[in-house]
């Protein structure tokens with residue numbers, strides 16, 4: 001029984017490390033990812049966040065001090081899980097890879 005509990009604890013620690021590593025954008029600054037991210041943004045986000053993410057009825061994403069934080073991990077959480085004020089969740093629609101690309105695009109439009 002003790003070994004089982006210990007194994008479960010070890011697995012949980014491993015998963016935690018894996019998740020925190022994922023919280024860093026694997027595409028940081030990649031030009032191709034910015035291009036693809038821009039397309040993803042146009043299709044899925046522009047209707048609310050406006051052309052170029054400059055904000056329409058929804059928050060201006062070119063601002064660096066975002067309400068829900070602006071680290072890679074904050075943006076990933078905001079986009080994948082959504083936020084209560086009307087931001088939908090995208091983890092099922094886009095998946096982590098495309099979420100990172102759209103984050104790379106957001107980085108490219110920040111002032």
Ligand code: HEC
Pocket residue numbers: 041044045046047048049058059061065066067068069075078079083084085086087088090102
């Ligand atoms: C249906 C409209 C809608 C769509 C589509 C939408 N958003 Fe949002 N988004 C919102 C609203 C409303 C908020 C503000 C939520 C709040 O304040 O609780 C928001 C907040 C955000 C924030 C947090 C801003 C901050 O200041 O912390 C980010 C980042 C964001 N959206 C990115 C995206 C991305 C990327 C997409 C496309 C994949 C997207 N949104 C699509 C409505 C939308």
